[in-house]
Amino acid sequence: MAAAALRPAILRRIRLSPAPSLPLAAAASQPHALARWLARPMSSHDAHLSREEVVDRVLDVLKSHPKVDPSKVTPEAHFEKDLGLDSLDTVEVVMAIEEEFKLEIPDREADNIDSLPLAIEYVANHPMAG
Amino acid sequence: MASRQKLSGIQKQVLALYRGFLRTARLKAPEERRRIESVVSAEFRDSARNVDRKNFVYIEYLLRRGRRQLEQLKNPDITGLATLEVNK
Numbered sequence: 073m074a075a076a077a078l079r080p081a082i083l084r085r086i087r088l089s090p091a092p093s094l095p096l097a098a099a100a101s102q103p104h105a106l107a108r109w110l111a112r113p114m115s116s117h118d119a120h121l122s123r124e125e126v127v128d129r130v131l132d133v134l135k136s137h138p139k140v141d142p143s144k145v146t147p148e149a150h151f152e153k154d155l156g157l158d159s160l161d162t163v164e165v166v167m168a169i170e171e172e173f174k175l176e177i178p179d180r181e182a183d184n185i186d187s188l189p190l191a192i193e194y195v196a197n198h199p200m201a202g
Numbered sequence: 203m204a205s206r207q208k209l210s211g212i213q214k215q216v217l218a219l220y221r222g223f224l225r226t227a228r229l230k231a232p233e234e235r236r237r238i239e240s241v242v243s244a245e246f247r248d249s250a251r252n253v254d255r256k257n258f259v260y261i262e263y264l265l266r267r268g269r270r271q272l273e274q275l276k277n278p279d280i281t282g283l284a285t286l287e288v289n290k
Contacts, residue, residue: 160247164224179218183217
């Protein structure tokens, strides 16, 4: 008996956990970095929206607001003076624009957007508008 | 509500609170979001109609109360809010 039988007996009882290979371990320890890299915007030169598309989509957002008369919506319209909205409605409109273009507009800038020209300008100049 | 050019500090606070409610509502389930938006919209407009815009003391009270309610609403365990109708 002794050594010769002992060796296989021992080997049968040893469990080895597979060590992750190094690159996998690195990725596993930084799953968010990997996810971020995969989700990076792959921009081409035309990543920016065309002005025409911005105008069309902003007009649509306004026309869809329950308090707005769609026939009064033009690219020059002022929310309160031309469309008869109050300041609470304007807050709603600006938030709807945020959702349309996947943006988050800081309060101090949102407070200044009170007309279609300003809304269109803001979106058209925003690098992240989508 | 006053025209945009003359937005006072207190008006900006009211609008900021309104926006805060709408932002928080976005994070809830769609049905609940709609309900929150409906309730908040009605409450704000009701107060806008009924409260004298010079009644700063009362407006500031409403702002404080609204901010407390908003903080509660932000709690992810809260799924919505409701109001009780009082026979006036």
